Amino acid sequence: MSVQEAKSERLESLPSKENFSEWYHEVIQQAEIMDIRYPVKGLYVWYPFGFRLRQLVYGKLREIMDRDHNEVYFPALIPETELEKEGEHIKGFENEVYWVTHGGLTPLDVKLALRPTSETAIYPMFKLWVRSHADLPLKVYQIVNTFRYETKHTRALIRLREITSFKEAHTVHATFEEAEKQVRTAIGYYKEFYDFLAIPYLIIRRPEWDKFPGAAYTVAFDTVMPDGRTMQIGTVHHLANNFARTFDITYETANGEHEFVHQTCYGISERCIAALISIHGDDLGLVLPFEASPVQIVIIPVLYKGREGEVLELCKRILGRVKGFGYRVILDDSDERPGAKYYKWELKGAAMRMEVGPREVAENTVVVSFRDERKKFKISMKELTKEKIEEWAAEMKERMRRAALNRMREKIRYFDSVTEVKKWAGRGVALVHLCSSTECGDTLEEEVGGSILGRFEEKPGWIDADVDGGCIVCGGKGYLNAIARTY
């Protein structure tokens, strides 16, 4: 693995993660995930190191999607005439669409939208692709750049004007029920993906007023960020036959009748990487699960005058062995002092560190530490096997998963009085019972200054509160809802 990197800045120490917003801003730049200095607001550059992380994370997503979907690519430019066909849908996007109006100096006959999402690019083609029940189900996905004219505060990977890596899947089914089954399947895929990253999540059905424009309903994955705000990191939409009616997508049944299809779509953006960085990172920088680390193992020689040769020789033996296991490993034999190397590789989240000095050479041992624990221990060279490393990697992920889940649980509380929710506001997620009326919802949101995320699609076992209960506002029949400030 090559370590050519853009050596742009001397390293400065990170702000404490308690100042989450500053910490995030700095870690993105200093760990060389993205360069935030591109001369347009809301647009960022993927550094080589960040790009490798992106490849690893999206590689996993591709692996999961490839089981059951075909990858495709639809154009980035959508004619105004198609984008505006679905009334609800365009209302949801019209204020944030970028419009291409000129080619060279020539005004275009039909304005072109830079895709904010691809329903209106894809579904006119689905009309051509789907003829009969034998063509169903149809399941495709693409990983593409999408665009939003964000006027709010922008932030790398979280709120951007070019989302460089939006994974969007689109499926077509004969019936509402089959589409609903696909919604369950998609939720399963997203669980697997976030479990792989050891990122805890809540699976919540959005309220009517907050569903995807044009959908029958929306199920979202939310995680809780270190500052207590939630971040939506994935959505699954049941589209019923709403888009099918607009785009006239029908199929011939076995009986020769023509029916509208039913559809789903579901997406994950590079917010998955924002979550990975934010949920696990610490004051020293990135903490990444072994499988997602661009540098899984870093070997650092601790050199003493006159003993350099033998130390480097053992380092190279370790390098050769670990490479042979198929891991991404670096021997950092640069001229920097060991302390500077520790600092650098902690910042970049190398999952495991192996150190070798003259003592290790004499004993034929190696000093090992894990990025999450930072405790050192020593093992003999004989013990350094692939099985051992896999065991460490699994233990590390389990520790990271538990720690992240515990931190999330601390930020989620049940309340039965609006006054208490107000006190909690800005610190995390409030669980409350709430009836279905928009009035009670509006009242609560205004009083406490957060957004209603919705009801649990799958209530986690560690949440004790009952699903049913009296509405916190009117006292009528209510259901367990989550409310929080959001990204």
Place this chain on the structure above:
Amino acid sequence: MSVQEAKSERLESLPSKENFSEWYHEVIQQAEIMDIRYPVKGLYVWYPFGFRLRQLVYGKLREIMDRDHNEVYFPALIPETELEKEGEHIKGFENEVYWVTHGGLTPLDVKLALRPTSETAIYPMFKLWVRSHADLPLKVYQIVNTFRYETKHTRALIRLREITSFKEAHTVHATFEEAEKQVRTAIGYYKEFYDFLAIPYLIIRRPEWDKFPGAAYTVAFDTVMPDGRTMQIGTVHHLANNFARTFDITYETANGEHEFVHQTCYGISERCIAALISIHGDDLGLVLPFEASPVQIVIIPVLYKGREGEVLELCKRILGRVKGFGYRVILDDSDERPGAKYYKWELKGAAMRMEVGPREVAENTVVVSFRDERKKFKISMKELTKEKIEEWAAEMKERMRRAALNRMREKIRYFDSVTEVKKWAGRGVALVHLCSSTECGDTLEEEVGGSILGRFEEKPGWIDADVDGGCIVCGGKGYLNAIARTY
């Protein structure tokens, strides 16, 4: 491997490849490379099958680039202020840039260009990334969508408004000479890539008036299409310090002085796939080298009543064995007749076909044929080894390479009279001796109706004509030049 495909159209037979333009149009659609029915001129949809081909071809390109470059991603939107900094450069692109002028209903303060290529997005950041000689060389690449407002006749993969997969590399060096060395290296990479695809090429230095806007010089890879027109399928540019001066990219030398860097950039677009399809295809459809075939081997059962079970059993044994070798293989056990299956998989360029009927079951044999030759032969199951298949694949590629090179050579002729060149016009490449004056160049181009491609950067051994000779127009000191109609 899943074979879910968009079954959009009943297959119709292809036009003969002699009508190249029609053949190309139809094969792209019928083989399900791209759907050409997207409702905007010059924009096309990658079908699942086409996308798999794209992944295989670009996978090879990535593998080559990854040896020596880091992959990155720069934004798709370039502010007008940056795009227009380099005077030559913007003149070369101003008529074909798409402009984003509005976000929602709001006019933007600074217009944003959809990248036609990324020099002006990347180089302002290189200014920040490069500080000292220790940061050099810097070598990055990205594979991105780029945009051109094409007003001419558009054609899938060849002349498009969204080039979905432009591989562009950008390198930074201390000196002109080091950049020149990188030009040689890049030419070497591109040779390797096109050799992998068995696509023959000419390596030609473009004349001054046709070089990349802002470059010191441009070396291009051209191939000759079946209709005799050439297609540029790759370019390598030496930028000298032209862009460095514009974007103020300097480095500190070992002596503490500040010098402008020297740069190169080089790119390959999805024209590489257009070439792959056009150069090797035949009247029946795609012909693809084994390593680039989405379906490398198709197994077709020839069923007779009462013998279906045993035939399918042998087919599955073959499937299991060949899958075990790691190949992309499909057992087509659909209800269609064998003839229809042959037709389908010939169209899609499955490199090898294996057929099994009751006779093969009795003999424990399998009938094999290759897509390029279409001669059938029989081997025993024992002979069906990984080594055998690799040998076949290598032989097939060598046959394809030779056949394609021979076809190209037939379309390249040397001439020493303008009258003869005129007769040849539209049939292929004319080689002529030409002096360096633009007058003689203009005269020749006007007389014969083609474009001067330039002088050979590397003259192939099979071209007999001398490098030096009297100018075909004025009789003065001339050099061997190629002239042709171009895509």
